[in-house]
Amino acid sequence: MKQDFCYDIIIIGGGPAGLAAACAAREQGVERIVIIERDLHLGGILQQCIHNGFGLHHFGEELTGPEYALRFITKVKELGIEYKTDTIVLDISVGEKNCFNERQKAVTVLSVKEGLQQLQTNALILAMGCRERTRGALVIPGTRPAGIFTAGAVQRFVNMEGYLPGKKIVILGSGDIGLIMARRLTLEGAEVKLICELMSFSAGLTRNIVQCVENFNIPLKFNHTITKIHGKDRVEGVTVSRVDAHRKIIEGSDEFVECDTLLLSVGLIPENELSVSCGIALDAATSGPVVNERMQTSIEGVFACGNAVHVHDLVDFVTEESIRSGKSAALYVQKNIQSAVLRIPVRSGNRVRYTIPQFVDSLDQPFKILFRTADEYRNVNICAYSNNKKIKAVKKKIVRPGEMLSFEITDADLIKIQHDITVAIELPEEDVD
């Protein structure tokens, strides 16, 4: 195994997160950067997201996924950043500190072109993205015929490989990918017979309910789920049942829907097998690494960004976070990050499912806390507490679990922070101020 490859920063993943982090680190002056991508091309999942709506925040214009990706790929090439495609990372190992007080990291990669290699690096950025939840995770009873796909897999078949996976489609789950695929399959000539959603609301953006579902008269049933899959060799239909407020199946509400294909759009899980293998602490609520305000994980010099940390609504937000991660990795390499750490915990208070970051290590500059709520609430106060004192409150008309919220901690707020920060959603009746 070849071992003589030394880098300042290795970035795992060549999707939107990895590309933005790489550009940001190079622009900070870091020389030896490499991006490792397992697909044949850079760009990640954006390459199969051929619909438009990307880039409104970051570029101020509406782009398709491949166009958004191409802007960053072009920039990576212009900046002369090295990248390896068709290359998979097998292992990350974090060594002991050397005499320069640096913790060397080794990344073992494998490719057909270059074989097995070990790359040494000072800093590491984890940008592996996320993957889809599958039927196995849902445990739907029934047979195991062909014709059951995750929505993202079908997106790749239709948009990149040119295959239509079926003619009569049922979609379980109303996440954005499912909604977008409902429109796409309809335009390609398939019949989307039903979208069913277990919850009473969609996890997807409202605009997608309108432009992908209502505009094409696709039936969408809330409070419904699939209770059985039928068919021997190929899917022949599904049993759809109504659920009550506690998500319990209502007896006698069964209905048979004939279809040849079932799409699952039931959530995304950050991909962190590599993070776990080298001992990085994960947050049970996000399934991603625990990070500080600089996007540094529990291991010094290992940074993370994008959907590997938590599932984002918009790629623009992934870009913003990844630029921060790339800059931080550059500062670490250039030894401009203070090693003193405060470890101030950022806690999820009432009605908050998770926060990013989970802890804060320096109070030198303003930062943003990103978070998601546990349910849909109206006329709320978003509050931050420190040391049991309310340090900030912002009013908001409506908050939904499907929409990531952000909370600015400004210079004025920084001085009020002691020991801990808690972000909570307060309802009007609870307001005691």
Place this chain on the structure above:
Amino acid sequence: MTDLPVTQEQMTCIICPMGCSMEVLIEHNGLDKKVLSVRDNGCPRGEQYAYKEVSHPTRTLTTTVAVRNGEVPLVPVKTSSEIPKHLLFNAMEILRRAAVEAPVECGQVILKDILGTAVSVVACSDVGKK
């Protein structure tokens, strides 16, 4: 002045991911509909969207076109601006039959003036030769 029937409708703006829920007053003159006023739009684009959506809705179409001798079989494409919503399926029918020779460059015009709309269909990605 004639007293034409006026209805109040709830519309979701689809221009950006905010998805503002807007209250729209619509005047009905037979089958012709006209927006009188828009409320609760987060920005001016919401108002523009409501006016257009009620009288002549348009959409940007994104799909794929087959590539001959390319390193990948398809190139993603989009209409360079919006086309009337009722033409989406007709446009799909045309683009399903279209093919382009590699190499393809992002922004390259694949088809000019689709369905007499004066709108072009352009490539959204680069595709190299096989």
